[in-house]
Amino acid sequence: MSMNSEGRVTRPETLAAADAPATFTGNRALMLEEALIFERDDYARTGVDIAEAPATSSRLGGLERHRAIGLPGLTEPEAVRHYTRLSRQNYAIDLGLFPLGSCTMKHNPRLNEKMARLPGFADIHPLAPVDTVQGALAVIDELAQWLVTLTGMHAVAMSPKAGAHGELCGLLAIRAAHDAAGSDRSMILVPESAHGTNPATAAFCGYKVENIPATADGRVDLDALTARLGPDVAGVMITNPNTCGLFERDMKRISDAVHAAGGYVYCDGANFNAIVGRVRPGDLGIDAMHINLHKTFSTPHGGGGPGSGPVVLSAALAPYAPLPFVAKQPDGSFRLIEEETADQDHPGSFGRMSAFHGQMGMFTRALTYILSHGADGLRQVAGDAVLNANYVLRSLDGLLDAPFGPSGPCMHEALFSDDGLAPGFTTLDIAKGLIDEGFHPMTMYFPLVVHGAMLIEPTETEGKAALDQFVGALRSVAERAKAGDEALKAAPAFAPRRRLDETAAARKPVLVWKDETLPQAAE
């Protein structure tokens, strides 16, 4: 019997065998067992006709490959079935509620997809002459105007490709501003209530990072932050609403203190969906903030991406924004500001972050979402996101411990701890129990300030019936964990694989499938 280090079975057949006979194929009705694509045995076959390569002289200097590289041979139906079968084993936002806290897994409206597929947007190339793609540039410009207006900021850099890339953009702008002022500040302060990518971004930019503790009610400790400010502090990275699901009420005072000490304020805007249409970050003194189009503005996320992370900038940081960007001409046409003319048009730029202009397909989708909701609709998005999260929070009252529940309403996500579970039962058991109930688990063990954290973001796209079903499932699993139901320790019971040995996977990771009997790629 295959067991993990905690003595739990890891293969379905070992437990389920008692009640159900094994099948010849390993399939269980419509739940199909699928081998890895490399475990197929025909490497000589191909489903594609490829023309003979024309004879050309090699310019590879003797580095050409001569041996087979071991690609599996599949016909077209085999390839289609392989990936379709795998997709059936996945969980997706199109299948059900996806409560992954801090990730905002919400519905991707099909109207977005229809607009993005219009040939005028879908079939253009980033190197096409600017006068042939004026409509696409108009989309970028109009979306940029919306983002600047919604955030109350001065400018926006559209090219960052996702949240962490946006953080990098913001910190590079802060660094460029300090460089321009002849300052060599080396420290970025990051509160404990910030996203985990924030300290990583600061470190990647060469800054030293210091944590600022959270208060007992889950917010930035203003006194500790103010006390730490000084001539070495380049800036502060704050997530607001923060990753405890709370609004940082002292944000304006924090910004004022940081500015008074000569630093800049970066805000992680991943949770902007909780405040869009209601709070303008510019009014809170923020200098740079990324906006996850794949969260707040409903573009695909989690396998369906790519992400997109435009960064809004204050007047102080706008001169350092990256190239390229779209500029509207007096005659109403659009042009791209790039390196060729940057000396006159935008001399302070810290440079370029990506080859082209950003995620065009995501811009089209996000603008579709914005225009189909309108300003009042976006305001309602934030209201519904917060309402749904509070419905989940209060529906667990008396059953799961909500460490910041007494602090008042949460924002877009509800945070629980493992306090009160039966001895030996953990957050992991609740997550695995939710898989049996047909849900993707919530975010676990993050944020670190809460023991055994469970972070749940239902998003505004779930109705009351869906929330009630999820709450019912979570309550059922939580009651089992509090009662010490041993069967829960073996969950998931109904998934194609039982509980996996995460410790062994982390200690001895096998990252590349290899079979020595097959032809190997030339070294």
Next chain:
Amino acid sequence: MTTYYTEDHEWIAVEGGTATVGITDYAQAQLGDIVFVELPAPGTNVAKGGEAAVVESVKAASDVFAPVTGTVSEANGALEEDPALVNSAPEGDGWFFKLALADPAELDGLMDAAAYKAFCDSL
């Protein structure tokens, strides 16, 4: 040999001018299964309260801070092969590194075993 403890859940056992540093049983229990430990190279100077090592569990990655200022004289290479030693013997074979003390007076600010137990009970 005298053992001291920090509020960040490191222990430091001092014998003469050298000390052995690791994380406490309370810390390993909170972290869960340890899967990776990154240790300082011998010769590294570490400052009291500064980052000296990294410990990673299935739940989280955490910094291990130097309880006092000093120079690393030896790192526990056994942890590279078998990080589970931190779980099974956190205050024995699961030690992290040895340190030549720069200023033994820094030890005065640390907790003894009884004070550390009271500190953990208060968490």
